[in-house]
Amino acid sequence: MATVDEQLTSEETEQPWRSQRERWYQQKWLHLIVGLAVAILAVTFAGQRATAGARATLDARLVAGGAGADTGLIAIESEQLSAVRAIAFTSGVATELAATNGPALNTLVTPLQANSTVPMVDIMKPNGRVLLSVRSKGAPRPIASYHGLRLLNQALSNANGLRGGRYSELVIFRFGPTLATISPIMSGNKAVGAVLAMTPLADALGRLAQETGAELTAYDINGDPIATTANFTPKKVAQDQARAITAGAALQTRYVYADHREKLGRLIVDHAAEALLGASLEDDSNVTGRAVSIYVAIGLLCTVAILASFWARFTRDRNGFGNGNGNGYGWTNGDAQ
Amino acid sequence: MRRIAVLAALAGFALAAPAIAHGAPTIQRPNPLFVTLKVDYINPLPTPTGVGEAILTPVQFKTTNHSMRDLQFLRYAKTGDLGGYLPATVGATFQKGGQRLVGRSNKPEIPLYGIYETNLDRSYTWLHGIGTGPLSNEGGGAVFVPGLGVPPVVAPPTNGNTAPPANQGFAGKPGGTTTTTIVTTVHGSTTVRTTTNVTTGRTTTKKRTTTARTTTTTSTTVPPPPTLFTTTSPPTTTGSNPPSPPPPPPTDCGTIDVSVSSDRNCLFIITNAKPGDSIVENYTIKNTGKVTYDLSLNITNDIPPDDHLWNDLTMGIWETPGPAPNPFPPLTDWVPSFITLDTLHPGDTIHLRVDCLLPYTAGNVDMNRSSVMTLHFMATG
Numbered sequence: 001m002a003t004v005d006e007q008l009t010s011e012e013t014e015q016p017w018r019s020q021r022e023r024w025y026q027q028k029w030l031h032l033i034v035g036l037a038v039a040i041l042a043v044t045f046a047g048q049r050a051t052a053g054a055r056a057t058l059d060a061r062l063v064a065g066g067a068g069a070d071t072g073l074i075a076i077e078s079e080q081l082s083a084v085r086a087i088a089f090t091s092g093v094a095t096e097l098a099a100t101n102g103p104a105l106n107t108l109v110t111p112l113q114a115n116s117t118v119p120m121v122d123i124m125k126p127n128g129r130v131l132l133s134v135r136s137k138g139a140p141r142p143i144a145s146y147h148g149l150r151l152l153n154q155a156l157s158n159a160n161g162l163r164g165g166r167y168s169e170l171v172i173f174r175f176g177p178t179l180a181t182i183s184p185i186m187s188g189n190k191a192v193g194a195v196l197a198m199t200p201l202a203d204a205l206g207r208l209a210q211e212t213g214a215e216l217t218a219y220d221i222n223g224d225p226i227a228t229t230a231n232f233t234p235k236k237v238a239q240d241q242a243r244a245i246t247a248g249a250a251l252q253t254r255y256v257y258a259d260h261r262e263k264l265g266r267l268i269v270d271h272a273a274e275a276l277l278g279a280s281l282e283d284d285s286n287v288t289g290r291a292v293s294i295y296v297a298i299g300l301l302c303t304v305a306i307l308a309s310f311w312a313r314f315t316r317d318r319n320g321f322g323n324g325n326g327n328g329y330g331w332t333n334g335d336a337q
Numbered sequence: 338m339r340r341i342a343v344l345a346a347l348a349g350f351a352l353a354a355p356a357i358a359h360g361a362p363t364i365q366r367p368n369p370l371f372v373t374l375k376v377d378y379i380n381p382l383p384t385p386t387g388v389g390e391a392i393l394t395p396v397q398f399k400t401t402n403h404s405m406r407d408l409q410f411l412r413y414a415k416t417g418d419l420g421g422y423l424p425a426t427v428g429a430t431f432q433k434g435g436q437r438l439v440g441r442s443n444k445p446e447i448p449l450y451g452i453y454e455t456n457l458d459r460s461y462t463w464l465h466g467i468g469t470g471p472l473s474n475e476g477g478g479a480v481f482v483p484g485l486g487v488p489p490v491v492a493p494p495t496n497g498n499t500a501p502p503a504n505q506g507f508a509g510k511p512g513g514t515t516t517t518t519i520v521t522t523v524h525g526s527t528t529v530r531t532t533t534n535v536t537t538g539r540t541t542t543k544k545r546t547t548t549a550r551t552t553t554t555t556s557t558t559v560p561p562p563p564t565l566f567t568t569t570s571p572p573t574t575t576g577s578n579p580p581s582p583p584p585p586p587p588t589d590c591g592t593i594d595v596s597v598s599s600d601r602n603c604l605f606i607i608t609n610a611k612p613g614d615s616i617v618e619n620y621t622i623k624n625t626g627k628v629t630y631d632l633s634l635n636i637t638n639d640i641p642p643d644d645h646l647w648n649d650l651t652m653g654i655w656e657t658p659g660p661a662p663n664p665f666p667p668l669t670d671w672v673p674s675f676i677t678l679d680t681l682h683p684g685d686t687i688h689l690r691v692d693c694l695l696p697y698t699a700g701n702v703d704m705n706r707s708s709v710m711t712l713h714f715m716a717t718g
Contacts, residue, residue, distance in 0.1 A: 066422035074411055074418075081407045089400040090393075111382045111391035119371050138370040163410060164403050176365040199371070206367025207374070227365040234364075251421055265420040277420055 039300050046296040051289030055261075058283055059253070062263040065214030066251075066279040070268045072208040073179070077168045077269065080181035080197040083116040084166060087123070087183075087195045094187040097123060097131060105132045109195075120178075120198040122146070126156055126191060140175035140200065151182050152194055159184035159191040170201065170218075170267065170274035177201040177218065177226045179269065202227040212279070217256070218267055219276035221246055230280065232257040237264065237276060246273045259283045379698065401453045594626030595681070595716045605693060605710040610646055612699045619657070620689040622714070624681035630716035632687075633675035636668065637711045646706040649699040653692045654678070665694055668710075675715050 024030065087093060087109055096104040105123055109132055113121045119136035124146055133142030146152050151169050159165035165184040170177060180198045184191040205216040209229040217228040223237030234256045237245075245252060245264055256262040262280035266273035381390040413425035447461035600619045607616060624630055634654065651665035656679065679687055693710065695703060 063422045067419040070418065070420040070422065078407070078411055081411075082404070085400055085403055085407070086396055089397040089403070091395055091397060093394075106385050108394055110385040111393055114382055114391070115393070117374055136371070138368050163406060166403075166407060176363070200365060200368065202365035202367045203371035206369075206372035209367075210372065225364050229367055245421075248417065248421070263422070265422045266417070268418055268420050271414045271418055273417075273420070279422075 039297075042300065043293050043297045047289040047293030050292035051285045054285035054288040055283065058261060058281060058285060059263065062214060062261065062279045062281060063251070065212040065216070065281075066263055066265045066277060068212040069205070069208040069214075069216050069277060069279065070265075072211055073204065073267070073269060076179060076199060076204050076207070077181060079117050080168065080179070080199065081166060081183075083112065083118045083121065083197045084181055084183035084195045086112050086116070087121065087197075088185045093123075094185050094192050097125070097185055098187055098192040100125070100131060102131050106134075110134050116197075118197040118199060119203070120196075120200075122196040122198070123185070123193060124152070124196065125193045128152055131193070140173075143173070143175075146196065151180060152196075155182040155184045155194050156191045159186060160189060165191070165194075168270045170269050171198075172220065172226065175200075177220075177275075179204050200227075202229070205229050214279040214281050215260070217262070217278040217280065219264075219278065221275065223276070226275070230257070230260070232260070234262070234278065234280075242276055245276055248273075255283070256280050259286075401458060405453055405458050594624065594628065595630060595632070595714070596623045596625055597621075597714060605691075605712060606707070607646070607650075607693065607695075607709075608707040610695050610703050610706045610708070612695055612697045612701075612703065615692060615694045617693075618691045620691065621686065622681070622689060623686040624683055624716075627683050628718045629683065630681045630718050631677055632679050632681050633677040633715045633717065634671065635675040635713045635715065636671040637713065646695070646703045646708050649695060649703050650708070651694050651696060653690075653694070655690055657688045657690045661690075661692070665692065668693065675713075681716070 090108055090112065093105065093108050096108065109121065109123060113134040113136075119139040120142075121134040122130050122142065123132040124130045128145045128147035128149060130142060130144055130146065135142060149171070151167055151171060154167055155165040157165075158167075166182065168179065168181040171180045172178070177200070178198045179201055180196055182194050182196050185193045185195055201218055205218060205227055206229050209216045215228070215230040217230060217234045218226050219234075219237050219242060220226050221242060223239050223242035225234045225236065228234055235254075241249075241252060241264075246266060248266075252264040254262055254264065256278060257280075259282060260280045261283035262278045264276055264278045267275040267277035382393070384391045413419075413427050413429055416424040416427060418425035418427075445461055448463065450460045450462045450464075452459045598621045605616065605618060607614065622632065636652070648667075648669060650668040652668045652671060653662045653665035654671075655661055678689070681687065691712070
């Protein structure tokens with residue numbers, strides 16, 4: 001009966017490949033490199049996926065914020081329309097305006113302004129000369145004339161039209177960009193003047209930023225920022241891009257300051273794009289991605305450690321049982337003692 | 338040569354200065370005063386001079402149609418009305434609201450009067466007077482509104498009831514309140530003495546909140562005319578701690594020729610007051626005699642006139658069915674003299690509703706105070 005050593009020697013003689021040098025794909029270093037590569041790829045992919053997911057969520061918030069801001073602007077326009085209607089249709093306003101009676105007009109108009117949410121109200125003659133100006137505390141100071149204001153001419157010339165000459169527009173005055181709503185004041189069929197209700201655009205954006213939870217910035221048609229709620233100075237938009245977006249191009253995404261991500265769309269007043277509107281928030285998606293990468297790396301290392309410990313234990317167990325003098329735990333009796 | 342170069346450089350700088358200046362536009366930033374809207378529910382509209390209350394001149398009726406037109410214009414007209422961020426739902430309003438959650442969609446109880454501007458606005462009114470048809474809120478909301486559920490039945494208070502503790506207010510969560518009422522009668526006058534122990538948080542305070550004295554002219558009968566009668570309870574016996582419950586007062590607290598019945602035993606007692614508290618009492622007054630009487634009313638209270646609760650209470654008295662006065666006049670308006678309410682012909686019956694309200698604006702000064710009111714009706718023939 002042949003011993004085990006003799007049997008192995010005979011098998012090596014019959015199967016020579018067993019004794020040959022290991023092939024390249026059987027090399028340990030290759031397994032190590034492939035394992036490392038897969039681990040690095042897994043960590044990188046997980047981090048990127050997490051970053052992309054967080055960024056997509058941020059983008060969705062920005063899009064909703066921009067849409068909400070445009071909706072809110074309509075609400076502010078509605079408030080201003082309500083104020084100018086109340087003034088234009090109050091009995092006696094047209095008479096006093098035609099008589100150029102400022103004090104009497106003051107008695108009629110000031111309570112209406114105080115009863116509204118509009119901080120600036122101006123009553124003017126058809127030539128643009130302001131007869132009465134009512135300002136909430138802190139609002140920009142009044143100016144004496146709106147002569148040449150396109151909105152005024154539009155209101156007076158369409159006073160008998162379907163909309164009664166009431167229009168809203170974003171007007172950039174010397175005191176800053178303003179959301180203005182105008183209504184002619186009629187005496188019979190004749191416009192004896194106009195009432196202008198205005199809200200500084202930055203204040204309107206401030207209200208909307210609180211509602212939408214995003215920083216809002218308005219840019220003029222040349223791409224210059226004109227009003228913002230952010231605590232930084234936003235970067236200018238390239239003029240071509242600004243005009244393209246105003247004309248109807250798709251939303252643009254950019255980093256407006258440091259890692260503040262911005263979605264650029266249109267600021268809509270009276271169903272028309274008046275300027276650019278940017279909704280921005282700080283983009284911390286890379287932090288999320290980094291955190292996820294670290295978690296995945298830790299997870300992989302733990303998995304490797306657990307598998308290695310299992311492997312080592314299994315190998316030791318097999319060696320312990322195989323030599324016939326073990327105690328079942330991979331130790332010899334002498335070691336155990 | 339060098340001078341020419343320097344001059345050229347200066348000239349170039351001077352020419353470029355406006356362009357450089359233009360390159361840095363001023364960015365407008367929000368004014369905190371206007372960002373947060375200040376809603377004032379309390380103060381009246383100021384006049385331009387700031388003195389007194391402003392009076393708004395009537396707005397012309399044609400505003401309605403113009404308003405509806407503006408509202409229609411403000412609806413989304415293009416898919417790009419949301420600035421390209423999201424497609425706008427064309428034709429929808431920019432804000433939703435008025436979703437019907439409760440109530441029933443039944444026939445309007447008031448006739449349709451006018452429809453304005455593309456059916457967006459409509460008004461309802463009676464052509465002659467006020468309708469007499471059945472109202473869903475008849476009897477102070479006795480008909481339940483679908484969707485709101487059935488409110489739990491609240492048992493009417495009895496003399497043995499312990500008043501519930503006042504709300505938390507700004508004084509902290511009350512740990513518990515015990516009220517002891519001692520009623521004494523001395524020489525024909527009744528004194529109601531209320532001692533309240535209030536436990537607030539860690540400290541326990543014992544305070545005497547209100548001392549109310551009520552003259553016991555409970556059923557003073559003056560030979561008609563005129564007739565004077567009150568709605569306080571009849572004289573109560575002297576009580577001690579624990580007080581013996583007074584006998585139930587009669588439901589009819591009227592007098593000869595004029596009967597006055599009340600659904601709250603003709604008592605008007607406020608205990609543990611808190612802003613928003615209201616006590617409602619319904620009176621049915623009938624002229625059972627053969628003479629026409631003028632019915633008038635006066636309220637007295639033996640609490641010192643500087644009592645804070647007494648000065649903060651308001652009291653509305655009106656005939657039902659009929660609109661309640663808005664706002665309620667101060668309780669003190671009913672004090673100085675008798676105020677004529679109505680003329681009662683023989684056999685006439687009127688229903689009076691008396692609502693004593695502590696307004697929400699009263700503040701915490703009136704918390705847990707108590708008061709007793711005496712309503713004197715006088716019938717003058």
